[in-house]
Each structure stands twice: as structure tokens, then as C-alpha cells.
Amino acid sequence: MSTSELDVKNAFDMESKRLSIKAPEIRYDKQGDTPDEERVQKAMLHFVKDFGTAAAAYLDSCIHCGMCAEACHYYVATGDPKYTPIWKLEPFKQAYKREASPFAFFYRKFGLKKKVTVEELEEWQHLIYDSCTVCGRCSLICPMGIDIASLVSTARHGMFKAGLVPHELHAVAERAEIDGSPLGVTPKVFEERLEWMEDEHDVEINLNKDKADILVVISSIEIQKYPAAFAATAKVLNAVGESWTYRSDGFEATNFGLLSGNLDWQRDISMRIIDAAVKVGAKMVLLPECGHAYMALRWMGANMYGKPLPFKVRHVSEYLADVLNSGKLKVKKVDKSVTFHDPCQISRRGGATQAPRDILKHLGVDLRELPNGGDYNWCCGGGGGVVTIHRADELRYKVFKLKMDQVEATEAETLLSSCANCRQNFDDCQNHYDWKYTADSLLELVADNLQEEKA
């Protein structure tokens, strides 16, 4: 399918506070024309196929204590038991018991677990996609230590193969695979935006250098909505004196293959960055302020590649903390109170929780931690692809109230984050509630307060 055909099929909505395709007039939440029976088979087969010891151990260990509900923003905000995290896996748990568990033959022979129907899977699409941001908070409350979030990701693999992905999420993922960007950022658009920022901010932004120590990538959300990220990144890297470059053949950091559950697309999308990095001989790929990009490349990239990556992968906050701690970069003191929203995939799931705190210390701000923030932070509610899905809007706004209470409790002047997807969700919810806060970029705060070397 060509780009222009995709444009007609699913036009983008670039006017909204959050970026997605326009709300579809007719929803196609079922892809292809596979017969129902076959869909179920495919869903289960591919769920079970990816099964390793980890997933099996998890599904076999659940004691149905229900505590995970108390950690989930969807359950806490609505009180609806269907949002209990482990319940979101119910059809898949049944499939596992029937098809792959140690006593599968037993379950099948005596019909102890009934076959899952396509109607059930369609109902569960809402639970697997619309109401799970894969934030992993539930994984921390489980007394059995089950990583429920990883199971949802595995379930998405099955759902994608069955052609049961929400319309918008499928559309943007398809764009990412075909176009190279979920939001229509072709290499040409990318270069235009980059040059525009170069002029606008009067900063040199390296593009398509043959060799560089650092390959820098960016999120389409930033390119379309927060292009100042280009300039901020360049200012910092130039100030440190790094050898770095953006590349037109590998600039997109987001990975909607991962979010939608298509492993092949996930691999294709990651390989664009990996190939570009190998080509320029990069020692490091610098990831932008984007949560799932960190999960996709930092923790899953090498597994897509099939061997260890020949370069390091770092989130920009980790890089900033590093150069500030080592004195390679110096910043001015910023006199204001701030609070920080930890993006789930970078902090709780990714392990880089300390980095933003180090940065904020160097900036000398009055840091007011969110109550129960840090690793236990409430998700913004827009992650995991949820923000793209129009029919999930009402629920997303409802859930966001938890976030509002949490932020307001700090009485900080400014809210910062280090994920463009969180930021667009904050923007959209700010607009919806006419709220006083939205999330600003941590990177931009650093870039705006660099200490001039000559001064």
C-alpha cells in the first residue's frame, strides 16, 4: 500500500492536542477477512508460540488474590472489576492451560477449559489495548511476583496475528512499518523540520554525517509536536563537544510494532536504527524523550538483532545525568519548584529512575516528588498506544484524574517529564479539564540553562 492510499484510508489529525489518525467514521477493529474460528486459533497459537518459561511460570502461578486490581489505574479510577490486570489475560490463560501448560492434555481431554470464542477476544480487545498502558505497576503488587505487563505484551502478539487490533493503533503501526513513521514523518518531512529548527534556534544540527560516535534518534511526536527537541538535543551535544549525527535513514525512535503487538514490524523498525548506527560506526545510540522507545531499543533491541548490539543505548536523561555528573556539561541554577513525572518504561520498567533526579539536582531546582511517585508513579494513562485510540478517550480522561490529584498535591510551579508521549497526553488532558498543569520537557529545561563556556 502506498503512502497516498494510506492517507485516504486513515488521514492524520494533526490539529488535536494528541496526535493520531482522525476518529474513524466506520471503525475497523478487525483486520483482514479471516474466518472467526481461524482468528481465535491464530491468536492462541501466537500467544502460546512466544511462550517461554517466564510466561508459563507466570500464568501457572496466579493464585487469584485480586491484589493487582489495586495497583491498576483503570480499576482504581472506575471500580470496575473487569479492569483487574490478570483478568485482562483470562482468555489467554485459558488457552495456555489448554494448549501449553504441563497438564494441557488433561485439560483438553476432559474439556476442563472451554475454547475461547472470537466474541470473547473482541471483548478482550478493550482490555488488552484500550485499558492497559503496559505500565507495569500491577507487576509490583503481585505477591507471586508475576510480571503481568509482560503477559499483556505477549497477548498483543496473539491479538495482532488474529487481526484484532483497535483501528487507530493498527493504522499508525501500519504507517510506521510502511512509511517509517507512525505520524507521516517521511525522511523529507524530517529533514525539513530539522532545518527549520536549525534556523529558528540558530544552532548547528548534524545530519547524515558518514561517521559519528553518537547516532541520535527522535520521536515522531517530537518532530510533529515538540520540534524544539531537535535544537535542545543539538545544543547539549555541541556543548559537550560530541561527534554525533541524525540520519535520514534511521531517525524514528518510536516503535508501534511493539505497541500494537507485531513482532515482525517491531524488528523492522528497530533494525532501521540499528543499521544506521552500525553504518556510521556509532558507539552509542541516544534515545529521545520517549518511554517505549527506551523499552524497544534499550531492552529489546539486541533481541531483535539476535545478538548483542555493537553500541550502547542510552536515554537522553541518562546521557545528561552522565555528562553533568562528570562535569562535561555545566548548567545554571534554576530557581523554581518542579515535580517530575516518571515515564513508566524509562523508570519503573527501564531502571533509569535516578537519572532525572541527578539532572534536577544539578539544576538546583526545588524538587517536589509526586506522592508515591518514582518507581510507583501513576502512569499518565496515555502509554502503550492507548493515546491513539479515540474510543478510549473517555476512559483515559477519567483515569487521568489520579494523575491530577498526584501532581496538585506537590503544589510545584512546573511539571516536567522525559517522554513526548506522556507530554502529549498531559497536553490533551490539560485541554480537556482546563487544568493548570501540563508536562514540560526535562531536556529543554537543561538546554535552556546551559552555562556558556566562555562566560
Place this chain on the structure above:
Amino acid sequence: MDLLELARGPVIQIAVYVLLIGSLWRLLGILFLQQKPDFSEPRQAGGLRGALKVIWTRAFTAPVFKKATVYSKVLAYTLHIGLFVTIFFFVPHIVFFTDVFGVSWPGLPNNVIFLVGVITVGVALALLIRRITHPVLRLISNFDDYFSWFVTILPVVTGLIMPIRFGVRFETLLAIHIFSVALLLVWLPFSKLAHTFLVFVSRGTTGAILERRGAKT
């Protein structure tokens, strides 16, 4: 062969074999599934160290979740400790274990065990009521949850009624008690009760995978 001989002999023996073979089968069935290697550059040591860490740390509740889970957790811990004490510190049980394993340890007075048994049953009832009435638990519960509850608490109940007798011969009551234990042993490996050993596998798995990322466990 009378009822007690039957219970003490072949029934409990078969039950133990089913327990061991069933548990081993279930454990190996899980562990023999292929786990793909993780090629990502680790932030810190994961592996066995991470596994052991989370097996230990997940026994405790993070402060942020305390309020929401305190009721279930107090009940659940009481149930587990109650079972442990009644199984391993009742003098006649110790005599049995000494017979089988050749080691002995001091027991607790019978009236203490009786009291602990009563508390255990009470707590189990409270947990059952919660399972039936709480919307989340009611939704996610299945036959396994209720039957496992039943077979867990049955040996405690059959043990507690022994001194009361109800005019039944002691030998008969003891046989019934042993039958109920056999049922528990046979059911355990095939049910949620397998968390007796699976808890180490699932916590360990999370520890091994997430600790190497430095992610929150």
C-alpha cells in the same frame, strides 16, 4: 485391613507419590519451555542473584500498596502461619515425621495447637467470604479457587474434631483425617495450591529478568 490401616498404608503412600510426581511434572513442564536468551547489555547483575532477591523481597508489601492490601495480607499470612504451626508443631504430627524422616523437634501444647487450628479455620472462612463478596475476587475466581480452599481447610477441620469425637471411634476419625490429608496432597500439584513451590519460580523469574535492567522489582 481396617480403615485406619488403609489410610495409613496405601492411601497416604499413593498420595505422596502423586504429590511428588505431579509436582515434578508441572515444574519441569514449565522449566523445559524454551526461554529465549536476553542479549541486551545488563545494567547490573540479574540471574540467580536477582531471582533470590525478589523471592525474598516480594514477601513484603511496598508501603504504597499497604493500605489497599492490608486486610487480605493479614488474613493470608495468618492462614499460612496457622497451617505451618498446626502441621509441624502438633506433637502427634512430629511423632509421625520422626517415624518417616528420623528427626525430631519440640512441639507445642495441644491446647495451643487447638487454638491455632480454630483461628486458621476462622481466617479461612473470612477469606472465603471475601472471595464470594468482593467484586474483583468474585469475577476472577473459578472452581480451582473454591475447591482448593475446601481441601486445604478440610484436614484442619478433621483434625480439630478429633478430640470432640461425636461418639465416633478415634481410629475412624484418624482415618478420616488422613484421608483428607491425602486429598490435599493429591490435589496440590494440579491446582493453584502448587504455588507452594511455584511462588519461587514466578518471583525468581521476575527477579532474574527485571533486576538485570535495574527495573523496580
